[in-house]
Amino acid sequence: MSRIFNFNAGPATLPTAVMNEAAAGFADYNGLGYGILEASHRSPEFQEVIDTAEQNIRTILSVPDDYAVLFLQGGASMQFAMIPMNFLPAAGAADFVDTGVWSKKAIKEAKLFGAVSIAASSGESNYDRIPAVSEWTRNDDAAYLHITSNNTIYGTQFQHTPDVAGGVPLMADMSSDIMSRAIDVSTYGLIYAGAQKNLGPSGVTLVIIRKDLAERSPESVPSMLKYATHISSNSLFNTPPTFAIYMLMLTSRWVLNEGGLPAIEARNRKKARRLYDIIDADDYYSGHASPGSRSIMNVCFRLPTPELEQSFITTANARGMIGLKGHRSIGGCRASIYNAMPEAGVECLADFMVDFRRKNG
Amino acid sequence: MSRIFNFNAGPATLPTAVMNEAAAGFADYNGLGYGILEASHRSPEFQEVIDTAEQNIRTILSVPDDYAVLFLQGGASMQFAMIPMNFLPAAGAADFVDTGVWSKKAIKEAKLFGAVSIAASSGESNYDRIPAVSEWTRNDDAAYLHITSNNTIYGTQFQHTPDVAGGVPLMADMSSDIMSRAIDVSTYGLIYAGAQKNLGPSGVTLVIIRKDLAERSPESVPSMLKYATHISSNSLFNTPPTFAIYMLMLTSRWVLNEGGLPAIEARNRKKARRLYDIIDADDYYSGHASPGSRSIMNVCFRLPTPELEQSFITTANARGMIGLKGHRSIGGCRASIYNAMPEAGVECLADFMVDFRRKNG
Numbered sequence: 001m002s003r004i005f006n007f008n009a010g011p012a013t014l015p016t017a018v019m020n021e022a023a024a025g026f027a028d029y030n031g032l033g034y035g036i037l038e039a040s041h042r043s044p045e046f047q048e049v050i051d052t053a054e055q056n057i058r059t060i061l062s063v064p065d066d067y068a069v070l071f072l073q074g075g076a077s078m079q080f081a082m083i084p085m086n087f088l089p090a091a092g093a094a095d096f097v098d099t100g101v102w103s104k105k106a107i108k109e110a111k112l113f114g115a116v117s118i119a120a121s122s123g124e125s126n127y128d129r130i131p132a133v134s135e136w137t138r139n140d141d142a143a144y145l146h147i148t149s150n151n152t153i154y155g156t157q158f159q160h161t162p163d164v165a166g167g168v169p170l171m172a173d174m175s176s177d178i179m180s181r182a183i184d185v186s187t188y189g190l191i192y193a194g195a196q197k198n199l200g201p202s203g204v205t206l207v208i209i210r211k212d213l214a215e216r217s218p219e220s221v222p223s224m225l226k227y228a229t230h231i232s233s234n235s236l237f238n239t240p241p242t243f244a245i246y247m248l249m250l251t252s253r254w255v256l257n258e259g260g261l262p263a264i265e266a267r268n269r270k271k272a273r274r275l276y277d278i279i280d281a282d283d284y285y286s287g288h289a290s291p292g293s294r295s296i297m298n299v300c301f302r303l304p305t306p307e308l309e310q311s312f313i314t315t316a317n318a319r320g321m322i323g324l325k326g327h328r329s330i331g332g333c334r335a336s337i338y339n340a341m342p343e344a345g346v347e348c349l350a351d352f353m354v355d356f357r358r359k360n361g
Numbered sequence: 362m363s364r365i366f367n368f369n370a371g372p373a374t375l376p377t378a379v380m381n382e383a384a385a386g387f388a389d390y391n392g393l394g395y396g397i398l399e400a401s402h403r404s405p406e407f408q409e410v411i412d413t414a415e416q417n418i419r420t421i422l423s424v425p426d427d428y429a430v431l432f433l434q435g436g437a438s439m440q441f442a443m444i445p446m447n448f449l450p451a452a453g454a455a456d457f458v459d460t461g462v463w464s465k466k467a468i469k470e471a472k473l474f475g476a477v478s479i480a481a482s483s484g485e486s487n488y489d490r491i492p493a494v495s496e497w498t499r500n501d502d503a504a505y506l507h508i509t510s511n512n513t514i515y516g517t518q519f520q521h522t523p524d525v526a527g528g529v530p531l532m533a534d535m536s537s538d539i540m541s542r543a544i545d546v547s548t549y550g551l552i553y554a555g556a557q558k559n560l561g562p563s564g565v566t567l568v569i570i571r572k573d574l575a576e577r578s579p580e581s582v583p584s585m586l587k588y589a590t591h592i593s594s595n596s597l598f599n600t601p602p603t604f605a606i607y608m609l610m611l612t613s614r615w616v617l618n619e620g621g622l623p624a625i626e627a628r629n630r631k632k633a634r635r636l637y638d639i640i641d642a643d644d645y646y647s648g649h650a651s652p653g654s655r656s657i658m659n660v661c662f663r664l665p666t667p668e669l670e671q672s673f674i675t676t677a678n679a680r681g682m683i684g685l686k687g688h689r690s691i692g693g694c695r696a697s698i699y700n701a702m703p704e705a706g707v708e709c710l711a712d713f714m715v716d717f718r719r720k721n722g
Contacts, residue, residue, distance in 0.1 A: 004394035023387035027380035033365035037562040073434035077599035081583030201398040203602030222442030238438035241564030
């Protein structure tokens with residue numbers, strides 16, 4: 001079997017070792033005579049899977065004990081609604097840092113529940129940067145402050161957790177950079193991430209929430225949309241997406257086996273630097289993100305003309321590199337280089353970029 | 362590889378042919394060099410998967426053109442909230458037929474949004490039957506009428522679609538009997554089903570909805586919780602649970618290959634009759650459901666003593682039959698014999714039941 005290099009933004013490539021292990025035991029898990037996706041969610045076999053998944057996340061991200069680790073459904077889009085439903089009173093207001101399409105979607109849903117204030121936005125420069133904290137206009141009595149830590153479309157990323165003094169809970173959409181670098185979970189009120197970039201396949205959403213916050217939800221919130229429901233039932237209030245959680249367990253175990261977050265982060269930074277160095281070498285490639293806001297997960301760049309971009313994508317495809325087309329809102333090319341993209345894949349792309357420039361410069 | 366017979370109530374056994382096909386292409390789908398769960402949800406490969414899944418469902422259930430077929434997340438439990446959120450005005454009332462634990466959960470969530478009237482309940486006899494339509498007390502101006510078509514815990518099932526005259530939309534939780542027998546979709550306003558019994562693995566929820574109903578949702582409903590959102594985007598508003606939808610596509614294709622619903626239904630009725638005949642043969646086994654309300658999906662029965670029940674379950678387990686323990690709310694034994702349980706599995710169980718009675722009678 002020949003595996004290609006898949007640079008899609010998500011659902012994205014998973015570690016080959018994980019894919020092979022899941023394939024081998026797919027219809028006969030641990031010799032039990034059935035697949036893990038056929039196991040009852042109340043079985044000891046699945047309980048071990050979900051417990052291990054939670055423990056792996058706790059270990060990798062050093063999650064403090066007063067935070068719950070939840071496996072939910074609906075992706076970031078459902079969190080866009082659940083967070084204000086639980087934490088934004090009708091008479092309250094929430095602060096949002098607007099760093100692109102996904103921030104705006106979160107803002108749109110929050111407005112259904114209460115007032116929204118835009119603390120900062122880089123919309124005027126087509127979201128090429130993360131606004132500096134010094135430029136933000138924040139409300140000290142905001143119900144919460146919401147950020148999108150990595151912006152897949154624009155290739156921008158918060159370089160540090162913003163310092164939010166004053167007790168306003170910080171809510172972060174980390175869908176596209178969770179588990180890619182060290183974070184201090186204790187500085188956040190709630191972290192959420194669709195799994196389909198760094199955690200596993202689509203269909204499961206990781207939520208890390210400070211437990212005391214969950215007690216603030218109004219009584220009117222339906223059971224499935226209330227964080228407290230899932231905390232008290234350890235993500236087993238109803239039938240969870242068992243196979244997606246199994247894949248997340250395997251993927252997080254792989255991260256641990258690779259050396260945990262320090263090793264993964266170092267490799268991610270090396271991979272990103274390899275591509276940005278080529279972009280910075282001359283004017284042939286131009287990065288979308290301003291250098292101080294660059295993402296180590298999504299490298300967005302343009303070539304001199306749309307025709308060359310199309311040729312670049314098509315030629316790369318023929319060489320076993322797929323998913324390099326940029327998002328329609330900024331065009332150009334995008335290389336998504338999540339945890340599971342091997343260095344060999346980035347080397348292959350880097351060599352191709354140099355070669356393409358030489359031949360088409 | 363030796364596959365055991367898995368009688369779990371859900372997540373449940375899937376067809377061995379489906380499991381083998383998914384395993385074979387798991388890490389290299391159609392020779393593309395990556396797995397389908399690594400494919401972008403915007404790729405032609407996944408679009409073909411979801412289109413085929415929808416078409417299979419339309420063909421198998423003869424879904425009329427004015428109904429949408431949606432693939433959502435959150436299971437029946439999320440539908441318990443979404444239906445009233447979209448269709449129960451604060452000043453309105455909905456009718457519910459209470460046939461057990463799952464009906465009650467649906468009722469509990471609906472009460473957060475409006476008034477609920479219990480049209481009928483079999484709670485007094487521990488949900489051993491489906492109340493006859495002639496006993497129901499319905500409101501002609503109800504926002505909708507809600508039923509649970511099959512009750513996994515008690516082994517009861519509506520034998521026919523209730524005749525709901527007067528234009529009140531009929532909403533049905535068919536999680537545990539969808540695609541097991543012929544239904545007339547046009548008599549329903551909305552049908553929903555968690556996939557993990559007859560459709561595939563957990564993590565995807567099938568919704569079949571009359572499209573005009575979706576226009577009634579209030580503006581205040583968040584995008585992800587509004588049916589119209591998913592209708593207009595063909596279930597691709599956000600990243601869907603791609604692998605669960607792929608498995609649903611394979612499972613529905615298997616149903617078509619087996620001869621479609623007529624063949625599946627005939628086999629299901631034959632399988633159920635085989636077990637009920639043994640239960641009815643004498644007083645050793647006693648069925649929970651009254652004969653006129655028996656489910657062809659979940660056969661719930663007791664043995665003369667709890668000790669014999671425990672011995673029955675343990676001995677069956679040792680013979681390669683798992684998942685036969687009944688739900689704690691009624692105790693005893695339960696054989697869930699969904700579409701994917703082969704006749705050989707039911708024969709194996711039937712022979713064992715006769716043998717166990719002979720040895721322990």
